[in-house]
Amino acid sequence: MIIKATRLTVAAALLGASTFGAFAEGFTPENPECIAPANPGGGWDFTCRQVGKALQDLGLIEKTMQVVNLAGGGGGVAYAEVVNKRADDNDLIVAASSATATRLAQGAFPGNTMDQVRWLASIGADYGVIAVAKDSDIADLPALLEMIKTDPRSVSVAGGSAVGGWDHLKVLIAANAYGIDDVRTVKYIAFDGGGEAVTQLLAGSVQAFTGDISEAKGFVDSGDIRVLAVLSPERLGGEFAEFPTAKEQGVDAIGANWRGFYAPGDMSDEAYDAWVSKIADLYATPEWKEIMANNGMAPLDLQGAAFETFVSESVAQIQAISKDIGIIK
Amino acid sequence: MDTFMSLADGFAIALTWQNILLALLGCFLGTIMGALPGLGPSNGVAILIPLAFTLGLGATPSLILLTSVYYGAMYGGRISSILLNIPGDEPAMMTCLDGYPMAQKGMAGQALSLSGIASFVGAFFATWGLIFLAPQLVKIALLFGPAEYFALFALAFMTLGGVSSTNQAKSAFAAALGLGFAMIGVDTQTGVPRFTFGEVHLYDGLDFLVAIVGLFALSEVFIFLEHRHGDADGTASKIKVGRLTPPLSMLKQTTPTMIRSTLLGFLAGVLPGAGASLGSFIAYSFEKRLVDKDGKTFGKGDPRGVAAPEAGNNAAAGGALVPMLALGVPGSGTTAVLLAVLLSLNITPGPLLFSQNPDVVWGLIAALFIANFMLLAMNIPMVGLFTRVLMVPPRILMPVVAMVSFVGIYGISGSSFDLLVMVGFGMLGWILRKFDVPLVPIILGTLLGNAMENNLRRAITIDNGNWLTLVDSPLSITLWVIAIVGFILPLIIGRKVKSKMHARRDEEGSLAD
Numbered sequence: 001m002i003i004k005a006t007r008l009t010v011a012a013a014l015l016g017a018s019t020f021g022a023f024a025e026g027f028t029p030e031n032p033e034c035i036a037p038a039n040p041g042g043g044w045d046f047t048c049r050q051v052g053k054a055l056q057d058l059g060l061i062e063k064t065m066q067v068v069n070l071a072g073g074g075g076g077v078a079y080a081e082v083v084n085k086r087a088d089d090n091d092l093i094v095a096a097s098s099a100t101a102t103r104l105a106q107g108a109f110p111g112n113t114m115d116q117v118r119w120l121a122s123i124g125a126d127y128g129v130i131a132v133a134k135d136s137d138i139a140d141l142p143a144l145l146e147m148i149k150t151d152p153r154s155v156s157v158a159g160g161s162a163v164g165g166w167d168h169l170k171v172l173i174a175a176n177a178y179g180i181d182d183v184r185t186v187k188y189i190a191f192d193g194g195g196e197a198v199t200q201l202l203a204g205s206v207q208a209f210t211g212d213i214s215e216a217k218g219f220v221d222s223g224d225i226r227v228l229a230v231l232s233p234e235r236l237g238g239e240f241a242e243f244p245t246a247k248e249q250g251v252d253a254i255g256a257n258w259r260g261f262y263a264p265g266d267m268s269d270e271a272y273d274a275w276v277s278k279i280a281d282l283y284a285t286p287e288w289k290e291i292m293a294n295n296g297m298a299p300l301d302l303q304g305a306a307f308e309t310f311v312s313e314s315v316a317q318i319q320a321i322s323k324d325i326g327i328i329k
Numbered sequence: 330m331d332t333f334m335s336l337a338d339g340f341a342i343a344l345t346w347q348n349i350l351l352a353l354l355g356c357f358l359g360t361i362m363g364a365l366p367g368l369g370p371s372n373g374v375a376i377l378i379p380l381a382f383t384l385g386l387g388a389t390p391s392l393i394l395l396t397s398v399y400y401g402a403m404y405g406g407r408i409s410s411i412l413l414n415i416p417g418d419e420p421a422m423m424t425c426l427d428g429y430p431m432a433q434k435g436m437a438g439q440a441l442s443l444s445g446i447a448s449f450v451g452a453f454f455a456t457w458g459l460i461f462l463a464p465q466l467v468k469i470a471l472l473f474g475p476a477e478y479f480a481l482f483a484l485a486f487m488t489l490g491g492v493s494s495t496n497q498a499k500s501a502f503a504a505a506l507g508l509g510f511a512m513i514g515v516d517t518q519t520g521v522p523r524f525t526f527g528e529v530h531l532y533d534g535l536d537f538l539v540a541i542v543g544l545f546a547l548s549e550v551f552i553f554l555e556h557r558h559g560d561a562d563g564t565a566s567k568i569k570v571g572r573l574t575p576p577l578s579m580l581k582q583t584t585p586t587m588i589r590s591t592l593l594g595f596l597a598g599v600l601p602g603a604g605a606s607l608g609s610f611i612a613y614s615f616e617k618r619l620v621d622k623d624g625k626t627f628g629k630g631d632p633r634g635v636a637a638p639e640a641g642n643n644a645a646a647g648g649a650l651v652p653m654l655a656l657g658v659p660g661s662g663t664t665a666v667l668l669a670v671l672l673s674l675n676i677t678p679g680p681l682l683f684s685q686n687p688d689v690v691w692g693l694i695a696a697l698f699i700a701n702f703m704l705l706a707m708n709i710p711m712v713g714l715f716t717r718v719l720m721v722p723p724r725i726l727m728p729v730v731a732m733v734s735f736v737g738i739y740g741i742s743g744s745s746f747d748l749l750v751m752v753g754f755g756m757l758g759w760i761l762r763k764f765d766v767p768l769v770p771i772i773l774g775t776l777l778g779n780a781m782e783n784n785l786r787r788a789i790t791i792d793n794g795n796w797l798t799l800v801d802s803p804l805s806i807t808l809w810v811i812a813i814v815g816f817i818l819p820l821i822i823g824r825k826v827k828s829k830m831h832a833r834r835d836e837e838g839s840l841a842d
Contacts, residue, residue, distance in 0.1 A: 039371075039662075046669055049378065064383060069375065070743055073532035074515070077744065080529055108515075110527050156791045164520035189475075189787050190517040193665075195658035196601060205474035205791060218657045222680035295672065327520060 027274035029091040032065045034261075036095050037078030039071045044095040047259050051123060051279070054288060060278045075100050076109040083116045087264045090271035093120060098166045098257040101311055105318035106164060106328050114315055118272055119308040120261040121279040123288075124297035126212040128170040128231040128255035129243070130157075133201055134224055141229040141249045144208055145178040152185035158206040160194035160215065164327040167194070170231060170255035171210040172321055174246055177253040184325050201225060212257050213240065214296035231255035236298050258300050258314075260307065276304045332460060339691030342389055343699060351386075351394040352696060356703045359401020364409050366546045366730070368737050369418030369538060370402035370646075371662040378670060388674040388689050393696040395670060399663050400452060400700045403605070403646045404708060407444045407639055412437060412718050415546045415730065419537055419776065420605040420642035422769055423613040425545075427627060427634025434630050437716050438573035443583065443632055444639040445708040446575075449701060450587045451640035455595045455647025456697045459654075463683075466599045466648075467655045473600055475787035476799050480808035481600070482781035485607060485773075487812045488614035499766045507774020510535055511782070518786045530746040537776055539738055539747050543754025544761075544768050546734045551759040553727045573712050575632070583636040586616055594641030598648020601658045605645040606776055612641025647697070654682055654690055 032055075034048035045067070052065025070078040075096070082094055094117075104114045130141060138144045148155050159167030168190070172183045180186070189206055191197040194215030201209040202224055209216070209225065213236075219225045229246040230236060231253050236243065246253045263275060280303045282288050292299070302310050322328045342348075355377075362373035374395050381391040406421030411428035424444060431440040458466070473481070486504070513524045514534030525531040593615060594608035616637040621627040627634045649661040657680070659665035676686055683690055718726070738751050758768060785799075792798035800806050 039375075046672060049669075068743060071533065072744065073529035076529040076532060108532075110529055153793045162515060162517035162520050187790065189790055190783075191787070192517075192783075193659075195656070199470065199601060199652075199656060199658050200474060203471040203474050218680060218682075224680060 027090070027268075027270045029061060029271070029275075030063075031091050032061050032063060033068060033089075033092050034065050034095060035068050035070050035078050035082070035092065037070055037072075037075035037100075039069055043097060043259065044075070045069060047095040047097070047123065047261075050291060051261075051282065054282055054285075054291065055278060058282065058285060058287065060281055074103050074108065076103065076112070079109050079112050079117070082262075082264050083112055088266040088268075089264050090267055092267075093261045093263050093275060095259070096262050097259045098314065099161070100262075101314050102164075102166050102169065102318050105315045106322050114311060117262040117265050118267055119311050120263050120272070120275055121283070121303040121307050122258050122260035122300045122310070123279065123283060124292045125256040125258040125300035126214050126296065127236065127298050128167075128257065129209075129211060129213050129216050129227050130171060130174060130229050130231070130246075131201070131209045131211075131216055131220075131225045131227045132207065133204065134226050136207070136226065138207070138228065140244070141174070141246055141251055142178070144228060145175060145180065145251065148175060148186055149178070149180050152187055155208060156187050156189050156206040157208045157210055158189045158191055158197040158200050159210040160191055160197045162190050163188060164322065164325070165190070166255075166257055167197075167210050167212075169318065169321055170253075171208075172325060173255050174229070174231065174251055174253040176321070176324070177246070177251045183321075198225065212296075213243075213298075217296045232298060238293055240296065240298075256298070256300065258310075259297070260302075273304075279303065335687060335691045336460065336695065338688070339693075339695035340698075342688055342692035343393060343695035348390055348393050348696065349699065351390055352397045352700050352703060355394045355397025356401040356404075356700055356707055359398035359403075360405035360408075360704070360707070362398070363402035363405025363407075363421070364417045365737055366409060366415050366417055366542050366734055368402075368740070369406070369663075370399050371666050372538075372740075373398050373402045374663055374666045374670075378666075381670070388671075388676055388686075389692040389696075391670060391674060392667070392689065392693045393700075395667060396693060396696060397700040397703075399667070400643070400646060400697065401704060402663075403452070403643050404445065404448045404704050406642075407448070407635075408441065408715050411440045411444065411635070412715065413546075413549070413726075413730065415549060416541055419541060419772070420609045420638075420645070422541065422606070422772055423609045423638035423642075424635060426613065426638075426769065427629070427631050430628070430630035431632065431635060432719065436630065437719055438712050439575040439579065440632070440635050441712040441715055442573060442709055443575045443579065444635050445705060445712070446580070447583070447587050447590075447636040447639040448643040448708075449705040451591045451594055451643035451645075452647055452697075452701050452704075454588075454591045455598070455644040456694065456701065458595050458644075459647055459650055459697075460694060463651050463655045466651050469596070470600055470652055470656070470658075472802075472804050474802075475784040475791065476801060477805045477808065478600075478784040479781060479788055479799060480805040480812070482777050482784065484808050484812040485611060485777055486781065488611065488618075496765070499764070500770045503761070503766050503768065503770035504774040507771040507776075508778040510540065510771070510775045511778025517783060518790070528746075530744065534779065535750065535775065536747065537772065539751045540754050540775060541772055542734045542738055543751040544758035544771065546730055547751060547755025548758025548762055548768075550727050550731045550734075551755060552762060553723055555759075557724070573716070574709070579632050583633050586620070586633045586636045587640040589619070590616060590637040590640040591644040594644035595648040597641075598645030598661070599651045601652045601656070605642045605649065605661055606773075608645025608648070609638035609642035610773060613638045650697075654693075656680060657682065 034052055036045040036048040038044045048067045052067055055061045056064055070081060078094060086092055103109055132138050157171050161167040168188045172186060175183050175186050194211040197209055197211060198219055200206050220227055227243045229249060230243045231246050233254055235241050235245055263272060283301055359373055362368040377395060377398055381394055406417035407424045409415045409417045410421045410424040411432050414425050414429040416422040416425055428440050513531055515522045515532050522532055590612035593612045597608035597611055616633060617627045620633060649664045652658045653664040653668055659668050676689060738747055788798050
């Protein structure tokens with residue numbers, strides 16, 4: 001109850017703050033454009049389209065947000081394009097997530113670093129889950145991690161990202177927190193997207209699944225898979241409240257796949273502030289809260305400088321784990 | 330009975346003027362997008378998402394519009410395959426093999442009508458399969474672990490010998506080239522970039538569409554440029570259009586083909602991670618094995634070679650909706666886009682979609698039937714119009730093809746790097762055509778290579794390096810047996826039988842002397 005109450009207060013405070021923000025606007029984007037650095041259908045595409053639609057529905061932008069899919073290099077093509085060619089575009093925002101931070105941390109965008117763009121704001125987070133099939137013998141997270149600790153070859157963990165990607169790192173964070181020193185022994189199998197990974201969990205090819213809560217939701221509702229732990233600091237709200245956190249099981253691991261936006265590096269301060277306040281306004285509306293609830297997104301409301309700090313901290317954290325597992329030197 | 334009641338409700342939802350108009354619009358746009366080289370079903374659907382949003386459509390009407398585009402593009406892909414030997418999208422590639430020779434024989438109209446009918450048969454029965462079998466079929470999808478997927482892709486690879494007609498060594502070379510292209514990009518099992526030379530555009534690997542448009546469309550333009558002083562103008566315009574509808578005998582001949590191919594295509598569609606290209610490919614090569622054992626007619630304009638891949642790929646399109654609706658897992662690129670649309674309309678796909686959003690599911694299924702009949706009605710009369718393309722002299726047609734290729738590819742990716750890659754593939758295609766190397770195995774190698782490699786490595790990793798895991802389940806053993814008995818043995822035995830027959834003929838010959 002206490003937790004709920006505080007969250008309400010925070011939300012109310014934010015609502016107040018963002019209403020003030022709305023008055024400070026001087027800039028309106030003429031041709032608002034959102035680059036989704038992936039093919040249609042993925043999370044970034046969803047971020048752009050959903051936010052674009054909501055911004056227009058709520059009257060925060062006048063014209064329809066144009067969504068451009070600029071796929072390639074796990075977001076690297078779009079990043080390079082924004083840095084090199086569109087650095088002073090005031091009408092442009094680009095969808096980003098933990099995956100962007102991961103690749104920046106691992107130097108997977110050749111020649112690019114996180115300070116070449118301006119980080120705008122987050123629109124929520126998708127907390128990581130570790131799940132097993134409904135008929136699995138594994139009772140809870142410590143049991144799974146103990147199995148990995150004693151015989152790493154006995155457990156295959158499936159996830160939707162490539163090796164070194166965010167789904168992989170989440171399970172390593174948990175393993176590390178449990179006291180598995182050489183996290184490289186954890187057997188991770190990369191699939192093409194969370195859906196395929198869950199299917200293989202149901203098929204019995206693998207023993208555990210690491211992914212985002214939104215990927216797992218449909219299967220949890222139908223009772224096909226069982227969530228061992230959600231990697232959030234405290235239990236989530238609403239229908240997700242039944243899932244135990246890793247922390248309450250004694251494994252101090254948090255893995256949030258945040259979603260948000262960055263803007264070109266030379267965007268004017270006026271435009272930057274306007275975009276920050278627009279997204280803040282959007283975040284504060286009940287309509288957005290509903291979209292978040294429907295998609296299993298948890299609150300993560302960081303704007304402007306606070307968001308910039310958050311991204312740089314998570315880049316540093318990922319760099320540290322990646323060094324541990326030998327992906328970067 | 331419940332099913333029929335639900336379906337009737339579905340029709341009640343789908344049959345409003347607005348929805349029918351949307352379906353009509355979707356079918357029309359989809360056919361055009363499918364026919365244009367470069368634009369395929371997944372891009373077609375993606376392009377129209379903003380339209381669905383700006384029109385403020387609800388969940389069901391949006392899905393009706395977008396699935397009509399999806400089915401329409403699957404129909405449309407064949408048009409340019411048959412008329413120009415340029416596949417409109419990946420699954421339509423196999424239709425080139427017999428469709429274009431038919432057109433050259435003056436049977437373009439018949440090939441187009443027949444493929445339209447085959448598409449209809451495939452899609453129609455696949456939709457019924459979707460209605461009745463979705464819950465059971467999901468179980469089939471769950472039988473496929475990485476080892477089984479590897480066996481399936483290996484099976485597909487072994488049928489390659491059946492695809493190219495003439496020189497096996499050349500088609501093996503082409504397939505190996507394709508496999509090589511598939512290796513480009515970040516390796517998902519280790520996170521290490523391969524053959525990317527630090528070029529970020531190559532990290533996600535090569536785009537199949539870029540390769541197809543380059544290899545098929547641009548190389549055609551280059552060949553034309555090379556011959557432009559010759560009589561290229563004369564030869565092409567001499568192609569006769571012929572009659573527009575296939576004779577009854579041809580329909581009779583192709584009916585069993587369509588039924589078999591529908592079944593195979595549908596199954597390939599149901600497996601997430603296989604998809605429509607594999608459906609049309611397997612349908613074609615099985616059919617060739619079955620009805621054309623000596624390799625006499627397939628590849629030279631056999632109507633069955635047109636009916637098989639078209640029934641196969643349209644059935645796969647329907648099959649791909651099974652895992653999407655019943656599991657929330659996309660079975661193809663296009664269903665991945667449709668899933669994203671569902672998500673942004675606040676519908677959670679997953680095992681409970683049928684019970685939680687029955688109106689959406691059944692409305693969608695009813696819309697599929699409507700789109701199907703609409704496409705048949707739209708496509709058969711339009712055959713006459715399509716075949717006019719053949720009357721266009723190459724000096725006008727070829728620049729248009731080049732233009733559409735460039736605009737199409739740039740429109741999808743917005744990257745000039747892809748245009749360079751496409752030109753590179755165009756040159757490669759031009760050179761390979763000079764050496765009579767078939768182009769289809771290159772694309773198949775690229776298309777299947779990644780999936781095959783990843784599944785092999787997943788299977789081996791899961792079983793801690795034990796290679797026997799590949800033949801550890803009844804299903805994978807079955808797939809291997811089919812592959813070996815169906816495709817490897819005939820190569821060996823066939824050679825022996827042929828040499829025996831030669832020997833006998835020699836004896837007979839000596840007797841006659």
